[in-house]
Amino acid sequence: xxxxxxxxxxxxxxxxxxxxxxxxxxxxxxxxxxxxxxxxxxxxxxxxxxxxxxxxxxxxxxxxxxxxxxxxxxxxxxx
Numbered sequence: 889x890x891x892x893x894x895x896x897x898x899x900x901x902x903x904x905x906x907x908x909x910x911x912x913x914x915x916x917x918x919x920x921x922x923x924x925x926x927x928x929x930x931x932x933x934x935x936x937x938x939x940x941x942x943x944x945x946x947x948x949x950x951x952x953x954x955x956x957x958x959x960x961x962x963x964x965x966x967x
Contacts, residue, residue, distance in 0.1 A: 897937065901928055903952020908960035910952075925955040 901922065902911040912919045912931045920931035928942045939945045943955035953959075 897947070899932065899937070899939075899948045901942075901948060901950050901955075904957065904959055908958045910958070924958060928955070 897914045899919075900913045902913065904910050909921050909923050910928075912922055912928055914935065914937070919935050920927070922928045922931060925942055928948070929939065932939050932942065937947075939947060942948050950957075
């Protein structure tokens with residue numbers, strides 16, 4: 889994987905936790921916790937990183953599933 893220039897940080901949306909939330913980081917810094925792809929965009933905006941399409945941006949790495957994967961704790965229990 890190629891390194892990103894300093895003016896374009898590498899953003900990671902980590903695998904979902906049991907509650908479905910996903911940590912968003914830039915390097916070693918946690919930018920926030922998201923519960924939806926829209927939250928990722930807002931977290932990046934608040935960090936002065938304007939990414940118009942977080943699902944398609946090559947600056948955002950999605951781990952443990954893509955931008956449509958937000959499983960909640962209820963999915964881990966039998967009905």
